[in-house]
Amino acid sequence: MRVKQKYYCGTIVIVGKPNAGKSTIINSLVKTKVSIVSKRPHTTQCDIIGIQNDGLFQAIYIDTPGISYKHFNVNNVIEKCYINKLCNNATLILFVLDGITWTSEDNLILNLVKHNTIPVIAVINKNDKILQKNNLLPYIESLRKKKLFEEIVPISGKTGENIHLLSKLVQALLPISKIRFPTTQKTSYNLYFKVQEIIREKFIFYLGEEVSYSIRIIVESICFKEKKMYVIKALIVVKNNQHKQIIVGKKGTKIKFCGTLARQELEKYFKHKVYLSLFVKKDNKKYQVYNVHQKKFLQK
Incomplete structure (x- = not known):
């Protein structure tokens, strides 16, 4: 037996x-x-x-x-x-x-x-x-x-x-018990949460204290394209226009910098190229889109 x-x-x-x-x-x-x-x-x-x-x-x-x-x-x-x-x-x-x-x-x-x-x-x-x-x-x-x-x-x-x-x-100090997760798993959170945290970390590190704790990151979509590239779209939700301006920076320099750092870490995580688009949004009003690769703003 x-x-x-x-x-x-x-x-x-x-x-x-x-x-x-x-x-x-x-x-x-x-x-x-x-x-x-x-x-x-x-x-x-x-x-x-x-x-x-x-x-x-x-x-x-x-x-x-x-x-x-x-x-x-x-x-x-x-x-x-x-x-x-x-x-x-x-x-x-x-x-x-x-x-x-x-x-x-x-x-x-x-x-x-x-x-x-x-x-x-x-x-x-x-x-x-x-x-x-x-x-x-x-x-x-x-x-x-x-x-x-x-x-x-x-x-x-x-x-x-x-x-x-x-x-x-x-x-x-662990008791005898059935394991709750597969032995290959290292976190309980899904892929969207992981991507959200990678993006949020870059902005927290480089933004002022007031702004960094008030922003929310919402990952809208993660798609794997035929060219072996992940296309990721994420929202950065802010409280007011002042915070929005701080995040975007002069001529988009700050969001470009943080977005590039996030993209580089995401590429290491996925082991593939990543196409990252970040959207800065204030409440439910119009928001600016900064495309990290095209290096320009679009209006939504």
């Missing part, structure tokens, strides 16, 4: 204040880019799911938007649901800390996660930037005194330092 193989699978929610490096960590764990990486806070606008497969283990990581006093209101109904999600659906929580400085925002997050029985791993990120290494052990000891963390591990999501160790610590 054939013995049924046991698998270990669970959901790991990654929490932390803005810019702690959560997206970089999930990309390092999954070994592919599933989440936008930017120096600007609040880059992640929705929960990103990355899937790490390693033999009998499947870890499903949820990269969440950064939590801070400025952008988080515990009394808000949606945010209460967010906390319930952490408590009810997660197998494990990764609490990402930005270096060795404990802040009031870290304290806020601590208060959110400490009232449940889910294991929490403290992940001290950006270990490569800690100049005074002799301060690391006292900081780890101070975290132990909080009596919350199952494990405490210093890592660098950027360089990959101790990422393998973190992965093994996660695997040790």
Whole structure:
């Protein structure tokens, strides 16, 4: 009689204040880019799911938007649901800390996660930037005194330092369970979402903070033509004409620059040539179209 193989699978929610490096960590764990990486806070606008497969283990990581006093209101109904999600659906929580400085925002997050029985791993990120290494052990000891963390591990999501160790610590806490995704799959999101995030990342990196967080990217179509080329049309939806002008830039220089960067990354992703058209739209009114290849504007 054939013995049924046991698998270990669970959901790991990654929490932390803005810019702690959560997206970089999930990309390092999954070994592919599933989440936008930017120096600007609040880059992640929705929960990103990355899937790490390693033999009998499947870890499903949820990269969440950064939590801070400025952008988080515990009394808000949606945010209460967010906390319930952490408590009810997660197998494990990764609490990402930005270096060795404990802040009031870290304290806020601590208060959110400490009232449940889910294991929490403290992940001290950006270990490569800690100049005074002799301060690391006292900081780890101070975290132990909080009596919350199952494990405490210093890592660098950027360089990959101790990422393998973190992965093994996660695997040790996964329960016996059926795997939920095919072992070749690395994210739960579809192709349209992936393209949307690639385009959005380029504009977030090069635009001002106010504009970059207010834009929305809507991928209208992805077509594969006979000439082995992907033709992609996407909308950039903005709040007002001022934001529209900033995105377009003088004589279309900014949208051309960001659009070209997006096209280049999309070509690497698809391993084919990409024909990218970006549309800048304000609400439901007329919008400008900038064709990255023809380098001219059209009116719609």
